[in-house]
Amino acid sequence: MALFAGAFFACAATAFAAPADPTHGGEGGRIVRVTTLAKDGPGSLAAALATKGKRVIVFEVGGVIDLGRSTLEITEPFATIAGQTAPSPGITIIRGGIDLKSHDIVLSHLRIMTGVDGQPKLSGWEADAFSTVAAYNVVVEHCSFFWAIDENMSASGPRFAGETVADWRRNTSHDILFRENIAAEGLADASHPKGEHSKGSLVHDNTTHITFYRNLWAHNMERSPLVKGGAQVLMINNMIYDPGHRAVHYNLMNLEWAGHDYVTGEITAVGNLMRAGNATAPGLPFLMLGGDGDLAYYGKDNKSVDRWGNPAPMFGRYGVTKARLIEKDSPMASLDGYAILPADQLETSLLASVGARPWDRAPDDIRMLFFVAEGRGEILDDEKVVGGYPHSAPTRAPFVEKDWNMATMTPRSGVYPGQKTGAQEKLSARDAAMRAAPRP
Numbered sequence: 459m460a461l462f463a464g465a466f467f468a469c470a471a472t473a474f475a476a477p478a479d480p481t482h483g484g485e486g487g488r489i490v491r492v493t494t495l496a497k498d499g500p501g502s503l504a505a506a507l508a509t510k511g512k513r514v515i516v517f518e519v520g521g522v523i524d525l526g527r528s529t530l531e532i533t534e535p536f537a538t539i540a541g542q543t544a545p546s547p548g549i550t551i552i553r554g555g556i557d558l559k560s561h562d563i564v565l566s567h568l569r570i571m572t573g574v575d576g577q578p579k580l581s582g583w584e585a586d587a588f589s590t591v592a593a594y595n596v597v598v599e600h601c602s603f604f605w606a607i608d609e610n611m612s613a614s615g616p617r618f619a620g621e622t623v624a625d626w627r628r629n630t631s632h633d634i635l636f637r638e639n640i641a642a643e644g645l646a647d648a649s650h651p652k653g654e655h656s657k658g659s660l661v662h663d664n665t666t667h668i669t670f671y672r673n674l675w676a677h678n679m680e681r682s683p684l685v686k687g688g689a690q691v692l693m694i695n696n697m698i699y700d701p702g703h704r705a706v707h708y709n710l711m712n713l714e715w716a717g718h719d720y721v722t723g724e725i726t727a728v729g730n731l732m733r734a735g736n737a738t739a740p741g742l743p744f745l746m747l748g749g750d751g752d753l754a755y756y757g758k759d760n761k762s763v764d765r766w767g768n769p770a771p772m773f774g775r776y777g778v779t780k781a782r783l784i785e786k787d788s789p790m791a792s793l794d795g796y797a798i799l800p801a802d803q804l805e806t807s808l809l810a811s812v813g814a815r816p817w818d819r820a821p822d823d824i825r826m827l828f829f830v831a832e833g834r835g836e837i838l839d840d841e842k843v844v845g846g847y848p849h850s851a852p853t854r855a856p857f858v859e860k861d862w863n864m865a866t867m868t869p870r871s872g873v874y875p876g877q878k879t880g881a882q883e884k885l886s887a888r889d890a891a892m893r894a895a896p897r898p
Contacts, residue, residue: 459737460645465541470791472514472648474638474672474695474807474811475498476635476637476671476795476797477792477794477795477796478795479564479597479635480594480595480596480597480633480634480635480667481561481562481563481595481596481597481633482538482562483514483536483537483538483539483562483563483564483565483597484512484513484514484515484536484537484538484562484564485512485514485538485564485864485865486512486864487512487514487517487536487537487538487849488511488512488513488514489513489514489516489620489857489859490506490509490513490514490515490516491506491515491516491517491518491857492516492517492518492519492549493518493519494519494577495521495522495524495852496523497523497524497525497526497528497530497839499771500820502523503515503523503530503549506539507530507531507532507533507534507537507539507647508533508534508650509534510534510835511534511537512534512536512537513537513538514520514537514538514540514864514867515537515538515539515540515772516540516781516857517540517541517542517543517544517545517549517857518544518545518854518855518856518857519544519545519652519852519853519854520544520545520546520547520548520549520850520852520853520854520875520876521547521550521781521851521852521853522550522551522666522848522849522857523549523550523551523552524550524553524554525553525554525555526553526554526652527554527575527577527583527585527609527835528551528553528554528555529555529557529586529775529857530551530554530555530556530557530559530586531556531559532556532557532558532559532560532563533559533560533562533636534560535560535561535562536561536562536563537560537562537564538563538564538566538867539562539563539564539565539566539568540566540567540867541565541566541567541568541814542566542567542867542874542875543781543857543862543875544567544602544817544875545547545681545853545854545855545875545876545881546853546875546876547567547820547850547853547876548569548769548814548875548876549567549568549569549571549820550568550570550571550820550848550850551568551569551570552571552572552573552847552848553572553575553594553773553837553847554570554572554585555570555572555585555586555588555606555824556570556580556586556587556588556589557586557587557589557590557591558588558590558596559590559591559592559593559594560593561593561594561595562595562596563593563595563596564596564597564599565588565596565597565598565599565601566599566600566601566867567599567600567601567603567814567815568595568602568605568814569601569602569814569820569822569823570588570601570602570603570604571587571604571605571749571822571847571848572585572586572588572604572605572606572607572645572723572791573605573645573841573843573846573847574607574645574648574649574839574840574841577648578649579647579648579651579872579873580649580650580651580653581649581651582651583648583649583650584608584649584650584651584655585606585607585608585692586606586607586608586609586612586674587603587604587605587606587609587611587618587641588601588603588610588611588612589608589609589611589612589613589614589660590612590613590614590615590631590634591613591614591615591631592615592616592619592629592630592632592724593613593615593634594630594631594632594634594828595633596631596633596635597635598611598634598635598636598637598639599635599636599637599638600637600638600639600812600813600815600816601639601640601813601814602639602640602813602814602820602822602823603640603641603642604637604640604642604643604822604826604841605643605644605645605646605838605841606645606657606659607644607645607648607649608650608655608657608660608669608764609659609660609681609803610641610642610644610657610658610659610675610678611636611639611641611646611658611659611661611673612660612661612683613631613634613649613659613660613662613668614630614631614660614662614665615629615630615631615632615662615665616629616630617662617663617664617714619689621648621856622736622742622874623664623721626664626688626739627664627665627688630662630663630664630665630759631665631668632665632666632667632668633664633666633667634665634667634668634669634897635669635671636659636668636669636670636671636672636673636674636681637669637671637672637673637697638673638811638812638813639673639674639812639813640673640674640676640812640813640814640826641658641659641673641674641675641676641678641682642675642676642677642678642680642722642824642826643656643676643677643678643826643835643837643838643841643844643880644656644657644658644665644677644679644681644837645679645839645840646679646702646837646838646839646840647839647897648789648839648840654679655679656677656678656679656680656758656837656838656857657661657678657679657680657681657684658680658681658682658698659675659677659682659683659685660676660681660682660683660684660685660686661682661683661685661686661689661691662686662689663687663688663689663710663714663715663811664686664687664688664721665686665689665690665763666689666690667690667692667791668689668690668692669691669692669693669694670683670685670691670693670694670696670738670875671692671694671695671696671796672694672695672696672808672811672812673695673696673697673812673879674696674699674808674809674812674813674830675696675697675699675701676698676699676700676703676735676826676829676830676835676888677695677696677699677700677735677737677829677830677835677836677837677838678701678837678850679701679702679703679704679737679837680701680702680703680704680707681704682698682701682704682705682706682743682845683705683706684704684707684708684709685706685707685709685719685723685725685753686709686710686711686712686723687710687714687715687717687720687721687723687749687751688707688710688720688721688722688723688751689723690723690724690767690790690791691722691723691724691725691726692725692726692789692791693706693726693727693728693730693792694727694728694729694730695728695729695730695732695798695799695801695804695808696730696731696732697730697731697732697804697805697830698730698732698744699732699733699735699736699830700733700734700735700736700737700738700835700836701732701737701738701742701838702737702738702739702837703739703741703742703750704731704742704743704746705742705744705746705762705778706725706727706732706745706746706749706779707745707746707747707753707790708723708725708745708747708748708749708751708753709747709748709751710723710749710751710752711748711749711750712749712750714797715750715751716840719731720750720751720752721751721753722751722753722754722784723752723796724754724755724790724791725743725745725753725754725756726754726755726756726757726789726790726791726793727748727755727757727758727760728757728759728760728789728798729758729759729760729798729799729800729801729804730744730760730801730804731760731761731762731801731802731804731805732744732760732761732762732763732770733763733765733786733805733833734763734764734765734770735765735833735834735835735836736765736833736834736835736836737766737836738765740764741770741771742764742770742771742774743762743770743771743772743773743774743836744760744762744770744771744772744773745757745772745774746773746774746775746776746779747773747774747776747781748775748776748777748779749779749781750779750780750781751781752781752782752783752784753781753782753783753784754784754786754790755785755786755789755797756785756786756787756790757772757785757791758763758789759800760772760801761802765833770842784895798819803880805830805831809827809830809831812827813826813827815873815874815876817876817877817878818876818877818878819875819882820848821848821884822844822845822848824832824882824883824884825837825844825884828883828884835867855875856893868869882885
């Protein structure tokens with residue numbers, strides 16, 4: 459199976475069109491160059507993120523940025539972080555994650571691999587791979603998020619900042635687009651103080667206009683995604699593989715909303731695919747309802763199957779509570795402008811394009827995509843089970859502005875740094891030798 463074809467990626471921007479993004483980030487701003495893989499200091503990604511003003515962050519170095527069990531915060535607005543500009547093998551962040559606490563940010567083509575890093579179980583290391591924190595006008599696209607201790611890819615913030623529902627929604631994350639990302643292998647029995655915590659995505663209470671378009675969740679016990687009280691979510695053409703105990707679920711908890719009037723949540727879900735794997739509970743539904751608050755739901759052409767391709771339930775619930783599922787006859791979020799595939803045609807297309815740098819895949823991305831395609835893999839407790847953190851050697855190459863379309867951040871030549879052709883497979887020496895051309 460070809461997991462990347464150059465022609466496919468070249469046309470991906472037009473083949474899978476979407477309405478106008480909520481932001482253009484730092485487009486038109488000055489170029490800030492990342493020239494070191496150090497976690498901070500001059501020339502670092504941290505320094506580029508802390509730079510004030512509209513900016514496009516490009517990379518003149520490729521390899522691993524080791525955060526040493528810390529979290530990188532984005533607090534300055536109006537930035538485009540263009541991981542596609544890095545020389546091969548691109549940028550991988552390990553032993554940490556990113557908290558985005560700002561607005562008008564575009565984040566593209568980074569790999570974040572958090573990991574437990576040998577910390578004792580229940581010891582308190584609980585980093586997300588990526589989360590927005592009361593952020594707005596954000597695009598996160600073509601990133602690969604692995605091995606989070608909390609969530610892999612989330613939209614979060616305060617529940618009740620302000621006096622009214624409008625205040626609550628304005629003061630937490632809103633207008634966030636997650637597009638073409640991988641959120642995989644959230645670690646289960648690791649260092650999170652709550653115990654088991656293999657989670658895909660949290661969409662926190664009262665967040666609004668949160669869109670998931672063409673993402674892959676794989677090998678997460680829960681939260682693919684979890685939508686909390688009063689949140690508004692649009693899900694189009696996403697795939698959920700091998701969810702453990704829950705896939706999509708909604709939960710407005712009385713324990714968290716005590717003293718506040720409930721707000722009905724909203725999910726519009728079109729053309730999504732859930733496929734059970736080795737860790738999936740038998741009979742797991744696509745959508746489960748918990749808690750006390752009601753959920754308004756519109757669904758069309760969502761497909762849910764067990765490990766053998768047989769139909770699986772669409773709805774279920776956990777908790778004996780008063781929450782109601784209110785099925786709607788029309789979408790609650792606009793679908794205008796989206797290119798939407800039928801759910802039964804989604805898998806092949808998604809695996810070809812999803813994640814960071816599909817023209818220049820990292821070994822763990824390749825492993826994950828093949829596991830999904832082959833129905834393999836499992837939920838992990840420790841990144842060491844699959845080989846641990848990458849240790850690629852640093853690479854360097856200058857960023858030449860004239861070679862790039864700065865409005866789209868695509869190479870004018872059509873060839874990305876490190877671009878490969880054909881199928882990208884991680885082969886052992888024996889396999890490579892067996893597939894080599896025979897001697898004349």
